[in-house]
Amino acid sequence: MSKVLVTGSAGFIGGYVVEELLSRGHEVVGLDNYSKYGPVARGYDDHPSYRFVEGDACDVTLLSQLLEDCDHFVAGAAMIGGISYFHTYAYDLLATNERIMASSCDAAIQAYRTGRLKKVTYLSSSMVFESTDRWPSVEGDERQIPPPLSSYGFQKLAVEYYARAAYQQYGLPYTIVRPFNCVGVGEERAKGETEILSGNVRLAMSHVVPDLVQKVLKDQDPLHVLGDGSQVRHYTYGADLACGIVTAMDHPAALNEDFNISTAESTTVSQLAEVIWRKIKGREVPLRLIHDEPFEHDVQLRVPDVTKAKKLLGFEATTSLDEMLEVVIPWIAQAVRDGRL
Structure with a gap:
């Protein structure tokens, strides 16, 4: 080798x-x-x-x-x-x-x-x-x-x-x-990360998946998302x-x-928020979104x-989004408990 x-x-x-x-x-x-x-x-x-x-x-x-x-x-x-x-x-x-x-x-x-x-x-x-x-x-x-x-x-x-x-x-x-x-x-909060609030929660890495997960885990409701939620990611x-x-x-x-x-799977930010919310909160608690002003270079469509x-x-x-979140959510939950996020 x-x-x-x-x-x-x-x-x-x-x-x-x-x-x-x-x-x-x-x-x-x-x-x-x-x-x-x-x-x-x-x-x-x-x-x-x-x-x-x-x-x-x-x-x-x-x-x-x-x-x-x-x-x-x-x-x-x-x-x-x-x-x-x-x-x-x-x-x-x-x-x-x-x-x-x-x-x-x-x-x-x-x-x-x-x-x-x-x-x-x-x-x-x-x-x-x-x-x-x-x-x-x-x-x-x-x-x-x-x-x-x-x-x-x-x-x-x-x-x-x-x-x-x-x-x-x-x-x-x-x-x-x-x-x-x-x-x-395995992703931690960067040493040089500036403090940016999204609602009442400080963003972790400004990566949408860990940030949405930690906000839901910290009981943010309504849930803040950047932009109108129609941004497409893979x-x-x-x-x-x-x-x-x-x-x-x-x-x-x-x-x-x-x-x-x-x-090859496209997912909007709103769809992602829905999936994360349901996995953590269940279907009994309604999801409410607040749309914050997006960053300048928040690309709307990123489709390969x-x-x-x-x-x-x-x-x-x-690996499907559902399968990823089954691994990622428990890891982030432990990081929140440990005070790392």
């Missing part, structure tokens, strides 16, 4: 990716600077095929050392957060993530030329389609539509340009993966995303290709075409 460097390994999606890699028999080196959540414990920390390095993904020398004997590089390190996070840190997200990307590519180019590195798998984002006027979003649309308006979306589009430019000039093979609306366990389970990412890393058909990694991943990789995200 391969040896894989994963940057951002202590992050939300990164944790799922490490777990998936280890389950497939890969040797994994994880790199993270704990800048978002602080030190976190994972169930695989003592796995014999896992080694964690605390360090900065902007450090080209460190990255080069770690990549010397790696076959694959999953470039996942980034400043990232929910909608309030990338409004609050518009400049820092752009500047920091550009530094991370340049350092990652510099080290990867060197490792490809002098070591055994085969490919880089880059984590992009569905936000590259932020300004689209066509749905569903098909791979390639990101170069046909207007560029994203948010600095976060613009920088994630830049990630894809880094990938293609490093291949064009240096022959560095790549795969680009675009996760859509990850849902799962909530994708973290384990499914990780399966798609690792499949794309491994699969020969993914070489120098890009993929939307997502469930997932045909390419299914056709070339044989990958489908199969």
Whole structure:
């Protein structure tokens, strides 16, 4: 099996990716600077095929050392957060993530030329389609539509340009993966999160699923949602995303290709609120909604075409929203009891 460097390994999606890699028999080196959540414990920390390095993904020398004997590089390190996070840190997200990307590519180019590195798998984002006027979003649309308006979306589009430019000039093979609306366990309140109230509850990560769950658990009634509730998302389970990412890393058909990694199921925010409310409160208590002013870059429709991943990789995200919530709600309930959310 391969040896894989994963940057951002202590992050939300990164944790799922490490777990998936280890389950497939890969040797994994994880790199993270704990800048978002602080030190976190994972169930695989003592796995014999896992080694964690605390360090900065902007450090080209460190990255080069770690990549010397790696076959694959999953470039996942980034400043990232929910909608309030990338409004609050518009400049820092752009500047920091550009530094991370340049350092990652510099080290990867060197490792490809002098070591055994085969490919880089880059984590992009569905936000590259932020300004689209066509749905569903098909791979390639990101170069046909207007560029994203948010600095976060613009920088994630830049990630894809880094990938293609490093291949064009240096022959560095790549795969680009675009996760859509990850849902799962393990996400904490970010250390730098600004306090934003939604009704009488402080938002956790400004990610709609954990925030709605914690508000219902804290008995908010009426329930506050951002916008009119008609926003469409494709909530994708973290384990499914990780399966798609690792499949794309491994699969020969993914070489120098890009993929939307997502469930095919569309859900509006109002529908999501209804499902969460019923699971926690039951059907006897009526759901009442208050619609708060949305953030500037609250995209109304984020709908992926997932045909390419299914056709070339044989990958489908199969976990339903109902199944995700059966896992996520108890985890968030415990986090609320522990005072972490």
